[in-house]
Amino acid sequence: MLTIIWRTIKDRKVSIIVYCLAILGFMWMFVALYPSIQEEGANFTELFQSYPEEFLKAFNMQEMSFATLENFLTLENFSIMWPIIMLFLVVAYAGNALACEIEKGTAEILLAKPISRTSIFLARYLAGIFIILVFCAVSVYGVIPLAEISNVEYNWAGYTPMFVLCLLFAWAVFSLAFMVSAMTSEKSKVYMVMGGGLVLMYVLNVIVNFKENLENIKYASFFYYYDYNNAMISHNYDMISIMVFASVAAIATVIGLYWFNKRDIAV
Amino acid sequence: MNENVIEVKNLKKHFGKVKAVDGVSFNVEKGEIFGFLGPNGAGKTTTIRCLMDFIRPQEGEAKILGMDAHKDEVDIKKKVGYLSGNVKLYDHWTGAMHIKYFRKLNGKGDVADKLLKRLDFDPSRKAKEYSSGNRQKLALVLAFMFEPEVMLFDEPTNALDPILQNEVYEMIEEAVEKGATVLMSSHNMPEVERVCDRVGIIRKGKMVAVEDMVSLKEKKIYRVTAYFKEKFNKKDFEGEGLDVLRENAHELIFRVKGNIDPVVKKLGKFNLKDLEINQASLEDIFLEYYVDDHMAHN
Numbered sequence: 001m002l003t004i005i006w007r008t009i010k011d012r013k014v015s016i017i018v019y020c021l022a023i024l025g026f027m028w029m030f031v032a033l034y035p036s037i038q039e040e041g042a043n044f045t046e047l048f049q050s051y052p053e054e055f056l057k058a059f060n061m062q063e064m065s066f067a068t069l070e071n072f073l074t075l076e077n078f079s080i081m082w083p084i085i086m087l088f089l090v091v092a093y094a095g096n097a098l099a100c101e102i103e104k105g106t107a108e109i110l111l112a113k114p115i116s117r118t119s120i121f122l123a124r125y126l127a128g129i130f131i132i133l134v135f136c137a138v139s140v141y142g143v144i145p146l147a148e149i150s151n152v153e154y155n156w157a158g159y160t161p162m163f164v165l166c167l168l169f170a171w172a173v174f175s176l177a178f179m180v181s182a183m184t185s186e187k188s189k190v191y192m193v194m195g196g197g198l199v200l201m202y203v204l205n206v207i208v209n210f211k212e213n214l215e216n217i218k219y220a221s222f223f224y225y226y227d228y229n230n231a232m233i234s235h236n237y238d239m240i241s242i243m244v245f246a247s248v249a250a251i252a253t254v255i256g257l258y259w260f261n262k263r264d265i266a267v
Numbered sequence: 268m269n270e271n272v273i274e275v276k277n278l279k280k281h282f283g284k285v286k287a288v289d290g291v292s293f294n295v296e297k298g299e300i301f302g303f304l305g306p307n308g309a310g311k312t313t314t315i316r317c318l319m320d321f322i323r324p325q326e327g328e329a330k331i332l333g334m335d336a337h338k339d340e341v342d343i344k345k346k347v348g349y350l351s352g353n354v355k356l357y358d359h360w361t362g363a364m365h366i367k368y369f370r371k372l373n374g375k376g377d378v379a380d381k382l383l384k385r386l387d388f389d390p391s392r393k394a395k396e397y398s399s400g401n402r403q404k405l406a407l408v409l410a411f412m413f414e415p416e417v418m419l420f421d422e423p424t425n426a427l428d429p430i431l432q433n434e435v436y437e438m439i440e441e442a443v444e445k446g447a448t449v450l451m452s453s454h455n456m457p458e459v460e461r462v463c464d465r466v467g468i469i470r471k472g473k474m475v476a477v478e479d480m481v482s483l484k485e486k487k488i489y490r491v492t493a494y495f496k497e498k499f500n501k502k503d504f505e506g507e508g509l510d511v512l513r514e515n516a517h518e519l520i521f522r523v524k525g526n527i528d529p530v531v532k533k534l535g536k537f538n539l540k541d542l543e544i545n546q547a548s549l550e551d552i553f554l555e556y557y558v559d560d561h562m563a564h565n
Contacts, residue, residue, distance in 0.1 A: 003371040011359075105355035109365075111321055113372045114344040264322035 004110070004123035009130060012093065016131055019089045023082065023139040024146070030076050031146045034069050041066035069147060069154045070232050078162070078228040082139060083198075086170050089135055090128070091194045094177035095187035097124040098260065102185040107265050121182065121260045125253065128174055136167045161231040165238075168245035169226045173198065175249035179256035183263070198222070222248075270297045272417055272448040273318065278327035280313050287313040288324070289472035295450050295465075300443055302463030303452040310472040311452035315421045318450070319349055331417055345373070348415035352425030354399075354406040362390030362397070362405045369409055379412040386434065399426040411438060418442065420451035424458060436462050456546070459483075488547035489523040491530065494540040503533060522547075 009016075037044070044066055065071045098121070101107040110120050140163040147154040177194045184190060205223040208214050218224045225241040273295035280288040288310040295301040303311050316322045318329050320340040329336035331343045356365060366379045383390060388404045397405065403426050410418065418439070424432045439449055439462055453459050459466055459480075466483050468476045478486075495517045504511060508524040517540070523530050527544065534542065 003368070007368060011357075105353070106357055108321065108349075108351065108355050109357070110372075112319060112344065112347075112349040113369070114341045115372060116341050262323070 001115075001119045001123045001126075004115070004120065005127045005130070008097070008124055008127035012127070012131060015089075015092070016134060019085060019135055020138040020142075023085050023135070024142050026081055026085075027073070027077060027139070027143055028146050028150075030073055031069065031143065031150050031152055034066075034072050034152055035150075037072060038066050068233075069143070069152055070158050073143060074228045074232045078166075078232065082166065083169075083223075083226070085139075086135065086166070087173060087194070087198055090132060090170055090174040091177045091191055093128050093131060094174060094181045094194075095190035097128060097178065098181040099184050099190050100187040102265055103187060111265060117261050118257060121257050125178055125256075128178065129171065132167065132170045132174055136163055136170055140166055157235045158232040161235050161237050162228065165226065165228065165231040165241060168242055168249075169222060172222060172245040172248040172252075175252035175256070179252040179259070182256040182260040185265075271295065272297050272299075272332055273301070273450055274328070274330040275314065275318070276328040278314060278317055278324050278329055280310075280317055280322060280324045286472045288317065290327070291469065291472070291474045292327075293467045293474060293477055295448055297448055298443055298446060299465060300439060300449040300451065300463045302459040302466040303450060303469065304454065304456075304459055304466050305452075305469035306454055309469045311454075311469055312421050313472075314469070315419050315450070315452060318419055319344075319347070343417075346416040348410040348413065348418045350406055350410035350418070350420045350423045352403075352422030354402045354426075356394040356397075356402060356405065358395035359393060361393050362388065362408075365394070365405060365409060366390060366412070369412065373413050375413065377412040378414060379408055382408045382411055385438075386431075400428060400431065403427050404431070407435060407438070411442065414442070414445065414447075416447055418447055418449040418451070420449065422452055422454070424453075424455070432458070485525050487525065487527070489527050489530075490520070490545045490547060491523055491527075491534075492518070492520045492541075492543040492545075493534055493537075494518050494542070496538040496540050499537060504530075 098107075101110075111117070140159055144154060144156065144159065173194070176197070177190055180193050181187070181190045201221040202223050204217050205221040208218040222245075225238070225244050227238060227241060230236045230238055271294040273293075275294070276292050278288050278291045279286075291310065291314055293301075303314065305311050313322065317324045318331060318336050320336050320343075323337060332346060334343050336343060360368075370377060370379070382388075386404045386407060388401065388408065390405070390408075394402065394405070403424075407423075410420070410423075420439075423439075424435055427435065436458075439451070443449060451462070460483075463480060465477065465479050467474055468478065490512075498516070499519065501511060501514055501519065504519060504521055508526075509530070510522040510524075511519065512522055513520040531544075
């Protein structure tokens with residue numbers, strides 16, 4: 001199994017590096033911009049205060065402030081940029097790891113070898129977890145050296161809760177994508193289901209703020225549990241978010257594994 | 268009593284309404300080269316994929332070396348070499364990377380280097396740069412490198428030129444001399460004739476017949492076109508197994524079922540301008556010998 005994990009990571013190393021550099025590039029830009037934004041902070045805050053309360057709530061902007069680098073980063077990076085890049089990374093990996101191999105027929109290569117389907121599934125899954133781990137570490141802790149280089153003050157206390165939240169969010173999305181990948185034989189279906197599903201979750205999380213009778217729907221959205229302000233600014237570990245993301249990841253993994261073991265491959 | 272290395276009993280695999288394999292049964296004995304013969308879509312590949320546990324049958328049993336193809340898939344695959352005519356490789360890997368990966372996954376000694384020399388194959392290039400023939404060469408190396416006890420080959424000589432086809436036949440025969448057992452599917456009659464000891468004929472998901480090669484050879488069909496310099500008597504070409512299809516003053520087209528030798532001898536007595544003898548396709552042989560018979564049984 002280690003052979004497959006190692007080989008899979010080696011095959012994906014270029015894309016891991018590209019994704020990590022992309023997020024680092026964005027963060028460097030935000031960190032470099034922060035001092036001038038901070039100077040104009042009072043004006044921005046005044047501007048945002050004129051926005052409707054529901055709007056600020058819908059986009060999780062109630063704690064709008066440019067007082068710290070972390071405030072600025074949650075608003076600019078972790079609110080939408082980070083989830084989008086993470087989504088591309090994990091869904092692309094999950095789609096390629098199983099469904100694409102079945103689609104291209106290369107799944108036969110491993111299936112013809114003395115390795116159980118469970119080992120193939122878990123090897124590819126663990127390689128994906130490693131990739132997520134690297135991406136989350138780089139995309140969260142990467143801020144610290146960038147802030148040091150740019151002489152910008154930062155508060156390290158929020159980075160580990162943010163790393164844990166990002167890791168769990170990415171793990172849940174990845175596990176769902178991997179489950180879909182184990183069920184289908186076309187990577188485009190994985191992209192479609194996961195892309196559509198996450199956009200729907202995002203929209204649900206926004207519209208519940210405008211319709212009170214739909215409030216309970218928010219619990220069906222990952223974005224409700226992805227409370228970056230609570231992690232990065234308040235330095236809290238939200239146990240409900242941890243439980244939900246971990247449960248979704250575990251259940252999706254078990255279903256995916258069961259399905260992959262039962263299904264026909266290379267028909 | 269001969270030992271059965273591959274046992275397939277009442278195997279059924281349906282994809283929706285399509286009965287890809289519908290109650291196929293056969294055995295392959297130790298040291299035998301068993302040809303699995305049938306037209307495209309007959310169910311050959313599906314049967315082999317059930318044996319490889321790529322797909323799961325709805326009913327029936329598939330065993331290799333006495334082990335269940337599904338439950339014991341890992342143990343079985345330590346002893347099986349698989350080759351598909353439609354070779355799948357990782358395009359961005361070199362040939363050497365494929366070989367190294369297989370070495371790590373199988374974890375025992377191999378003869379890959381010998382095979383590379385024998386097939387005159389350069390493993391340093393990426394798979395996407397190989398021609399279809401070279402891709403097949405690499406697949407051959409990967410299938411033979413661990414000297415497997417059992418070989419499951421699905422149309423193994425697809426995309427190979429005749430010289431390389433012969434090399435493959437020799438490799439298969441040498442493996443069998445060392446004790447291997449081979450199940451190979453084909454829709455190529457001369458290939459089956461050249462290599463196999465016994466043949467299972469499959470059509471529309473059902474095993475129509477299992478024949479040894481001697482019996483199958485007797486079932487050949489030829490289409491003969493003879494151009495005579497002189498007048499001939501059509502009656503000379505009538506008899507059991509002969510069917511005149513068309514005739515005119517100096518030309519006779521007829522069909523021969525079975526042994527062609529007496530017909531050639533008879534033609535030798537005439538002055539001929541030209542002679543064409545074409546072997547009928549496997550499809551024609553199926554239609555002639557098996558389909559009616561099979562329909563009658565159902």
